[in-house]
Amino acid sequence: MKKILALLSMLSLVLLFASSAMAATDINEFEQKLIDKFTEGALIDGETVTLSEEEINLAKNFFMRDEIDLTEADVDGLLAAIDQIILIAQGANAVNFSDLTSAQKLEVVAIAEAAVAAIASVELTFSYDFDTNVAKILDGSGNILAETVVGDDSTVIKETGNDLLMTWSVLSAIVLLVGGSFVVARRKGLLDLS
Amino acid sequence: MTNKRRTQRITAYIVMPLFFSFFGLLIMYIALKPVVDLGMGLSMRMISSSSLNLNGEISSLYEDKDLIERNRVPISEVTMPYVGQHYAKLSIEHLDWSRPVYWGDNDRILLRGVGQFAGSFLPGFGKPIMLSGHNLSMFYEIQYLQVGDIVTIQTNYGKYDYEVFDYGVKKRPYTGAYDLSKNEEELILYTCYPFTILSSRNDERYFVYARRISGPDVR
Numbered sequence: 001m002k003k004i005l006a007l008l009s010m011l012s013l014v015l016l017f018a019s020s021a022m023a024a025t026d027i028n029e030f031e032q033k034l035i036d037k038f039t040e041g042a043l044i045d046g047e048t049v050t051l052s053e054e055e056i057n058l059a060k061n062f063f064m065r066d067e068i069d070l071t072e073a074d075v076d077g078l079l080a081a082i083d084q085i086i087l088i089a090q091g092a093n094a095v096n097f098s099d100l101t102s103a104q105k106l107e108v109v110a111i112a113e114a115a116v117a118a119i120a121s122v123e124l125t126f127s128y129d130f131d132t133n134v135a136k137i138l139d140g141s142g143n144i145l146a147e148t149v150v151g152d153d154s155t156v157i158k159e160t161g162n163d164l165l166m167t168w169s170v171l172s173a174i175v176l177l178v179g180g181s182f183v184v185a186r187r188k189g190l191l192d193l194s
Numbered sequence: 195m196t197n198k199r200r201t202q203r204i205t206a207y208i209v210m211p212l213f214f215s216f217f218g219l220l221i222m223y224i225a226l227k228p229v230v231d232l233g234m235g236l237s238m239r240m241i242s243s244s245s246l247n248l249n250g251e252i253s254s255l256y257e258d259k260d261l262i263e264r265n266r267v268p269i270s271e272v273t274m275p276y277v278g279q280h281y282a283k284l285s286i287e288h289l290d291w292s293r294p295v296y297w298g299d300n301d302r303i304l305l306r307g308v309g310q311f312a313g314s315f316l317p318g319f320g321k322p323i324m325l326s327g328h329n330l331s332m333f334y335e336i337q338y339l340q341v342g343d344i345v346t347i348q349t350n351y352g353k354y355d356y357e358v359f360d361y362g363v364k365k366r367p368y369t370g371a372y373d374l375s376k377n378e379e380e381l382i383l384y385t386c387y388p389f390t391i392l393s394s395r396n397d398e399r400y401f402v403y404a405r406r407i408s409g410p411d412v413r
Binding site (some may be wrong): 023024025026052053054055057061062064065134136139143144145146147148155157158159160161177178181182185 | 208211212215218219251269270272273274277278279288298299300301304309311313314315316321324326327328329333366368370371372373374384385386396399412
């Protein structure tokens with residue numbers, strides 16, 4: 001459920017972004033209501049599910065990038081969308097996004113997309129990739145305003161070890177060295193396969 | 195040529211050379227590991243520092259310029275970067291080392307430079323800052339940081355110094371390794387551990403912790 005709320009926290013960004021001049025601003029009282037909602041969470045299957053501190057920070061950062069302050073009406077609409085999603089999660093006893101059925105996931109994503117479409121003053125796109133579980137909000141120029149992985153495990157610590165390029169480079173070098181030695185040896189007549 | 199003889203020749207001239215080559219290389223690697231790791235790290239940094247335009251999402255708003263020293267910066271002067279946008283420079287003066295810092299820390303960003311977890315905060319906000327980089331390229335040098343060393347983050351609105359007070363290896367699930375709810379501007383650097391190419395494991399990270407000692411507050 002907390003990951004569903006993470007998706008909805010992304011919706012709040014839709015209502016906040018106004019122009020390409022992304023000067024930071026303070027969080028206003030209406031935006032604070034959303035943060036309070038994320039902190040309060042929801043009761044799902046006997047468990048109070050909230051966003052993690054990191055996810056709330058993500059929302060705060062994007063509230064601060066807003067040039068146009070979120071209005072009370074904007075927040076009320078977003079809270080209504082959050083409540084819709086909570087109902088879906090409660091009906092399915094789904095604490096995590098992965099606990100939902102495919103149809104329910106599609107419904108949750110559709111709610112998010114509808115919230116984006118309802119914003120008339122700015123051009124924004126909400127996207128969710130079902131293969132990578134990455135949710136994004138982009139502005140009209142394709143800039144990514146927010147990006148998060150909606151998964152069951154914590155996504156704070158990333159993979160920062162050997163990347164594929166270097167690993168394959170090393171393995172390729174070894175194969176080339178061995179293969180090349182074989183070819184050279186054969187050409188010089190050191191190997192007789194006949 | 196009989197099949198037996200052909201098999202013997204294949205074994206003698208292909209299988210055995212490959213077998214001994216593999217173990218020979220392995221023994222050489224073990225013996226020359228420090229040199230190999232350094233070489234791979236340098237190669238990786240060369241690859242990373244080249245102009246790899248992996249996608250259109252990577253851009254920059256950072257300007258490398260001299261800044262006026264101030265105690266406070268109005269929040270309106272701070273431009274929130276997009277995901278994938280270069281917004282700061284991370285440097286360690288006594289190592290003559292610097293790296294670009296990008297907002298966000300997805301795989302594409304980490305190939306390009308140092309990534310900042312977007313669930314942490316920008317410098318000057320009095321809250322934790324979490325940065326990550328690949329262990330053999332961007333963050334190879336952080337293993338040499340000691341208590342008392344200074345790490346600097348320069349943005350377009352301020353220059354921030356952080357003094358290292360702790361470092362160490364943490365294991366997955368990294369309980370207690372970080373606290374992003376703190377009301378304290380703590381700089382957290384992390385990368386995969388150990389700092390080798392063929393023995394890096396995914397369940398350990400090397401963390402360095404530093405606290406802010408200078409730089410303007412964002413109000």
